[in-house]
Amino acid sequence: MLLEIIMIPAVLAIIKIMVIILLFAMPLGTVLTLMERKWSAMIQDRVGPNRANIGGFTGHGVLHLAADGLKSMFKEDTMPKGADGFLYLIAPFFGLIAGVATFAIIPLAGPIGNFTFQVTDIEPGLLFIFAITSLSVYGAVLAGTSSNSKFALLGGTRASAQMISYEVFMGLALMGVFMVYGTTRVSGIVDGQNEYWFGNLIPMWGVFTQPLGFVLFFTALIAETKRAPFDAPEGESEIVAGYFLEYSGMRWSAFMLAEYVALVGVASLITTLFFGGYHVPWLHLWENAPQWIVTILQLLKFSIFTVFFCWFQIQLRWTVPKFRFDQTMALGWKKLLPLSLANMIVTAFVILAFG
């Protein structure tokens, strides 16, 4: 009886959404808020947060997660005078919703019979991602315009200009992937990466078939999340904190959490599209492997790659200096856009000639 209820597609989808978001995306994003501070401390030969404690137990700073949560819950939710109340109140959640919605199409492991480890495998697939990332622009823009603050407005303007510019070639950079695997459906792209070149030597991962596309797409995604080196919209040195300058308490935390959920989203997208998704390379050589071991290995491989790319983005943030805003724009329009067009055309000709 219970199994029948669970197998109703709508109920199953809701359960999957809960599991993927509450057990994968959100916890990883929350832990990353602490890990970013901890890891940056290691990079810079510091100790990092280690003071929050319960009766002397600090757990190397783990309790700062609880401390931060409690602090933002009990802080006053301020609103500046003259702010557009409704927009000001809903703006933080646009970014969060957009970040979370990315996980709707990401498969965590291979399907077992009819059951998939994916909320939905829609035909438009990655076009859905483009639509959702466009939505996340609204978070920054609405926060910037409704705050009634000049710095916030500047940050919002910068964020909208940057995100819309980088969205243009984010799509173009993925065209190569669509052409190589012949589909926009995520499961199709992931399965396409399970083929091999030269017998069983090299898996046909996206990063090998589309190396330039990988670099371009990764760059665009980092610019979309507004993290260093593309954090001109926040621009601590010039415009204080950019578009979320006036926020406090839980709404500010929503912006912060949105950033880290987007970071996890970027990492899992990169894993899915360019590093074979959940497919463990060379696993097909193990004939008649038990299904449950395969699934666990797939979950493990996906998680490890996702965590690695989260780490990579954090490492990148603490390595490279910030682009000036005009440099961000010049890089996007003058270098990366022509490159992605060229990548698309070359891919098309190669497929026409050899495919």
Add this chain to the structure above:
Amino acid sequence: MELKVKQVNRLDGVREALYFPALYVGFRLTVKHFWRNLFGSRDVVTINYPEEKRHVSARWRGRHRLTRRENGFLSCVACYMCETVCPSKCIHIEAGEHPDLSVEKYPVVFNIDELRCVFCGLCVEACPKDAIRMDTGVISMAYTSRQTFDFTRDLLRDNYDPKAHSNPKYEDYDLPSPSNQQEALPNSQGVPAS
């Protein structure tokens, strides 16, 4: 006069335009530090302040203390030199007659208001008996009430940790030792500075 202009060679060319060589160099450095500190915190230079304290120079002017004679009594002879020289008027002394006739005077009251003190060290320089020093190594005083900053004679004499002492050259008889005091003046009457 012609201005001196230093020409800095701009890095140009394909290598710079690609970003990747520079990214690689940066990554090599940060990842190296990350991995070294991930296991064992080998390069960390942080001093965990309240638990660990930085070495204080022997010449650092910290909180005052009153030194003792070899027999355990205060070295101070209540000559008012420090009180006179003090630019912030934070020292208050009241003299009393010392049981030992060769000493003549000792401070019955010796208060220093550490909130008024500017830590100029003039009292230390003015003292003819080396009776007041600023070598306790206490570089930060943080208390919750103003009264706590009023250091009395006995506090100034006893309230310091010889191990946390900033000056390694302090004499042994500076250390408080009750047995010394008993032997020093067995027949004393009155109230010596014990």
